Amino acid sequence: MDKIMKRPMDEKIFVAFCSVIMVLFAAACVYPLLVILGGSFTDEMTLLREGYKIIPEKFSIDGYLFVLSGNNSMLDAYMVSLVVTLGGTAIALFASTLAAYSLSRHEFKLRKYFNFFVVFTLLFNAGLVPWYMVCVQVLHIKGTIWALILPMAANGFNIMLLRNFLSQIPNELFDAARIDGASEVHILVKIVVPMSIPAIATVGLFYAMGYWNDWWLALLYLDNKPQLYPVQYMLRVMVTNAQFLTQNASQITSLGSNTLPSETLKLAATMMAIGPLIIVYPFIQKFFSKGISLGAVKG
Amino acid sequence: MKIRKSLSQKRKYQSVKQGWFIIFMIPSVLLLGAFIYLPMYGLQLAFKSFDASLGIWGSPWSGFENFKFLFNSPYALRATKNTVFLNLLFILSTHLFAVFCAIGLYEVRSKMFRKTITTITYFPSFLSWVVLGIVSTVFLSQSTGIFNKVLVSTGFEAVSWYRRPELWPGILTAIVVWKQAGVQLIIYSASLLAISPEYHEAAKIDGAGFWARVRHVTLPHLMPTIIILMILAVGNIFRGDQQMMVALINNRSQLFPTTDVLDFFVYRSLVKTFDVGMPTAIGLYQSIVGFVLVLFANKAARKYQSDGALF
Numbered sequence: 001m002d003k004i005m006k007r008p009m010d011e012k013i014f015v016a017f018c019s020v021i022m023v024l025f026a027a028a029c030v031y032p033l034l035v036i037l038g039g040s041f042t043d044e045m046t047l048l049r050e051g052y053k054i055i056p057e058k059f060s061i062d063g064y065l066f067v068l069s070g071n072n073s074m075l076d077a078y079m080v081s082l083v084v085t086l087g088g089t090a091i092a093l094f095a096s097t098l099a100a101y102s103l104s105r106h107e108f109k110l111r112k113y114f115n116f117f118v119v120f121t122l123l124f125n126a127g128l129v130p131w132y133m134v135c136v137q138v139l140h141i142k143g144t145i146w147a148l149i150l151p152m153a154a155n156g157f158n159i160m161l162l163r164n165f166l167s168q169i170p171n172e173l174f175d176a177a178r179i180d181g182a183s184e185v186h187i188l189v190k191i192v193v194p195m196s197i198p199a200i201a202t203v204g205l206f207y208a209m210g211y212w213n214d215w216w217l218a219l220l221y222l223d224n225k226p227q228l229y230p231v232q233y234m235l236r237v238m239v240t241n242a243q244f245l246t247q248n249a250s251q252i253t254s255l256g257s258n259t260l261p262s263e264t265l266k267l268a269a270t271m272m273a274i275g276p277l278i279i280v281y282p283f284i285q286k287f288f289s290k291g292i293s294l295g296a297v298k299g
Numbered sequence: 300m301k302i303r304k305s306l307s308q309k310r311k312y313q314s315v316k317q318g319w320f321i322i323f324m325i326p327s328v329l330l331l332g333a334f335i336y337l338p339m340y341g342l343q344l345a346f347k348s349f350d351a352s353l354g355i356w357g358s359p360w361s362g363f364e365n366f367k368f369l370f371n372s373p374y375a376l377r378a379t380k381n382t383v384f385l386n387l388l389f390i391l392s393t394h395l396f397a398v399f400c401a402i403g404l405y406e407v408r409s410k411m412f413r414k415t416i417t418t419i420t421y422f423p424s425f426l427s428w429v430v431l432g433i434v435s436t437v438f439l440s441q442s443t444g445i446f447n448k449v450l451v452s453t454g455f456e457a458v459s460w461y462r463r464p465e466l467w468p469g470i471l472t473a474i475v476v477w478k479q480a481g482v483q484l485i486i487y488s489a490s491l492l493a494i495s496p497e498y499h500e501a502a503k504i505d506g507a508g509f510w511a512r513v514r515h516v517t518l519p520h521l522m523p524t525i526i527i528l529m530i531l532a533v534g535n536i537f538r539g540d541q542q543m544m545v546a547l548i549n550n551r552s553q554l555f556p557t558t559d560v561l562d563f564f565v566y567r568s569l570v571k572t573f574d575v576g577m578p579t580a581i582g583l584y585q586s587i588v589g590f591v592l593v594l595f596a597n598k599a600a601r602k603y604q605s606d607g608a609l610f
Contacts, residue, residue: 124590
């Protein structure tokens, strides 16, 4: 108590001013999400007349019904996103952990060269068009589910981040294991991985978030394959392509209204895309903050 | 004693079999090779006139035609200007705001408050640009948008946000700060928490007031982090965010005068006109300038502080 009293006036004013700004900023971060949540449960006509409200004036779930029905519904997109996120993260973590282990060991004589190979990908890349042309003409991933997985399965930044984590393991452990005759595979599986679960989880979440939020790869490589649309791209198509929606809606007869609830549908689809994130966010947030502060401090 | 130990250490290392280390590298080398290094081979398209039937390798060389076309195009010049200008706006606004918040948050005594604020403000960075595109229409749309509803109900005239290109550098900056400031805030807060409290105690004993402590203790401790983040940012100053522009601007060509950045221009050239040579040339020009900028920034950082450099 005594300490707080001792704070001089200018300090108190500054802290109070900052606190107000930050409370406002935090409110600005939450408000749009509440508006979308409220709007997604509002009746279409009411929403168009009254505007977006956090608490719906006239409750309706038409938006969700539309999003979840039809030939290409959000449920199919969920399946695609789930497969891509889980499969992609598994592949990416497998490749990155192995590489990070090699790059973290001083005993590896070619370390310098492989290190350069990975770091250079962060400094220079060919740009969109050559990348697109090579993916289409040389690697032939266009129109396949691999287009959503492979281009993001190795990320130089994540590999270096994991390498920094792994290089903190004390050398004596490796020396002791080798004297006992353990092979590198044995050391990796029995010692390194169990010791680095938090680090691997952090990098895994980075990859998983990248996969879940991706729509760019679908836009470039899967435009004519609606059955392979992931959630985020389905959302974009539903919002920008009215034709896609009416085609889908024509198959729906169970809904009473003739007009397409295009506004509430948009908000319902958005809620479905960010809902899983909001649910898991409290549990995964601490891994991310640890990961980004380490990544930034160490490069 | 020390020398002998390091020698025996070295000998021990040399006896470690190298095979597995190389095998472990294979998956990542293949993936990075296919998706980052192989496209570099496609960079030759910048010097070719592309013919789809002949492929990347078979298309005829055209020398610097694509570059001539690029540097004579008023759109490429406009896109270059927009890219640099918008990036400067984004970087300065986000980092100034985050540093301000971090310093303020550091002085707040309640740990609960600090944790709640960083947790909430970090969330927007998890949203994709598609979602942000929808959020922005919720606020900006002409008839139902929140901003216009408020303006009209308070007696002002509605603003046609999507027809006023001059407003968009500001709108985009606000969106970027909203999305990214939370990430930077966590990074800056983490480096502030690493300051030993003794520095502040010592400064207080020496009679330093609050502002003196901010200037002579807090800010100097933030400097290495600020510099590293600036190096990363400067290296990317020639790179626009195409996902952001495709999601927020898309085909609203009225807004292009202030929002058309190089990467967005490249994307449209590829998708709308199926042009290959010129956008490849733009990519090459961006990558080379970006590469040189990173090297310079890194050198500058090393001069400033030996451990401030990135590599």
